[in-house]
Amino acid sequence: MKNNRYIDKIFIVVMLLFFICLTGLLFHSIKKALPDEINIIANGEQQFDFGLPVNGFIKSAVEVSEIGESNIPSNQIKIDMHKPFTLKSGNGGSFVMACKLFGLINLKNVKIDVVDKEYVIPCGMPIGIYIQTDGVLVIGTSVVNAMDGMNYEPSYKLVKSGDYIVGVNGTKINNKNELISLINQDGANSIVLNIRRSGELIDVKIEPVQTTPDEYKLGVWVRDNTQGIGTLTFIDKDAEFGALGHGINDVDTSTLMELKSGSLYHTNIVSIIKGEKGVPGELTGTIDYDKKNILGEINRNTTEGIFGISEKILSQYDKDRSMMEVGLKQDVKVGPAHIRCNVEGEIKDYDVEIIEVNTGENNVNKGIVLKVTDERLLNVTGGIVQGMSGSPILQNNKIIGAVTHVFIQDSTKGFGIFIENMLQSKNVE
Template sequence: MEKAGDKDVTLKINRKGNIIYEKITPILSNEDEYKIGIWVRDSTQGIGTITYYNPSTGNYGALGHGIVDVDTSELMTVRTGKLLKSNISCIKKGERGTPGELMGIIIDTARTNFGSVIKNTGYGIFGKLNDRYKKSIQTPETDIALKEEIKLGKAYIYSDVLGDGIEKYEIEIQSVNTLSYDISKGVIIKITDKRLLEATNGIVQGMSGSPIIQNGKIIGAVTHVFVNDPTKGYGIFIENMLKEEKKI
């Protein structure tokens, strides 16, 4: 706006999928600056968990749900993004009616930049890992289980909630809904691991994307917590994330 001064500017606007152009005249404000009176969300950041890395494509999938604008609840369009390391500093435990949260510091340096964020969707965020980070991955490849293979009962999630590294925590799969209209809520899980319950009271923000493993296969990822019961939450089927990954 400083360069445009009082000259008309043309804005390109994406309104629910329709591209429109609007001409606007900047106005000199009380601060002696030219403004056009629009509110723009130009960036966002947060803590979440990588669900998987696909060695055949070099892509990763994370979160299991989309990143939405905090004010409009609309899915945010990504132009560019970075996958960065975070250090967990403390845990806000979940309580009935108030979701908990992993709190920490996001470190933005060349050494802590693990890859790019290419796409933000209802199935999660997707992108490419950089070569240096791919070489550091030591976990073995894991088969996937389709939703028809998922059984009620014991399973595990893998998550780093204490900042000391990835840990395995026991959960119980209580429901499987293969026809769920909400793509990120295919399974209902309950945290049963005493260590995790002691640390967080259950599922907290930042654990989204934690992979769910049953019978040695990855079946999905943690996506949401029940607001009125932090020990319970939802998960997305891994096959849904993999189908979306193919589109990038």
């Protein structure tokens, strides 16, 4: 009997822990499914269908209705987010919606902004990209073979992968050639590297190692630029462009590269490696880095894409005929859509199917899941390949996003970023 009671107690404890874990998982998943911010068009109605056991409370003069019922203006509006609902906005303003699980447990506050309609030109043209880092990026450290025949690692645990070397002994440097020159200039003397680490400036003292009569090394692998091919997503009436839909990360450190300057160039696609299961395909192109081939200047590298200015690209379009309305997150629906890109010598629209839409937090550039259904594109590329990042996604005569990633195990599928996220990142001062 005592053993049975002991087993019963253990069972109760286990079940209680299971219930607590399940509740915590439910809380986290529902919170993650809620967006941090909702934009609604001024003087318009926007429909939402989150299907979550959550009540939202808005302290504002916004009008709200369940589908099929009349609008109910109120100073304290309660929304049942388990059912479809509509938000009707006035001229402008910002509001906060307090979201509570089952109407009781605080989840998060969602900001609601009333915004004007936006229009941009969806592009889809291939571009060559060159950027120079703000400082010299540290890839890692290594062993140095010295003139005395011994091996040393002078920078071990002193500099870190992802650091940016911005100076030597207080002298500013712009590239790795200047870094090497200053190291050799000081010879065997200790040097102080001026480093930017996670936005903070620090000084690190290092003893160089002599490897030849005229050469000294720190045992640091560095990089000061990168280049590649991508796709231009949009350009607006002020000649501001956005491309890629994701940031340019260093291939070795996987960190977002801190930009000093950059340029867009004309590029010609010369070959296409088709995507296969487990092996991503790729667009291969040529870039002539002559100044006459520069299309525009890149001024920002962000997790939502690269941004800059190009009067030359804008001049190629008839603005009145090429502008397209920007679709908000709630406009994106599961169903047919198109992506715009150049894989056959000219810019074309290809059929895709949007199979999933995730508007919740942390979906920075993977909020849209799509599948290529166009036989033309499948025959040419096998689906989505590297170099197509930034291809505009169009649905219901609106630009709603851009292609960002391919599924490695299925090249017909990929992720896309909401165009709303790209534009918000572009507009950040």
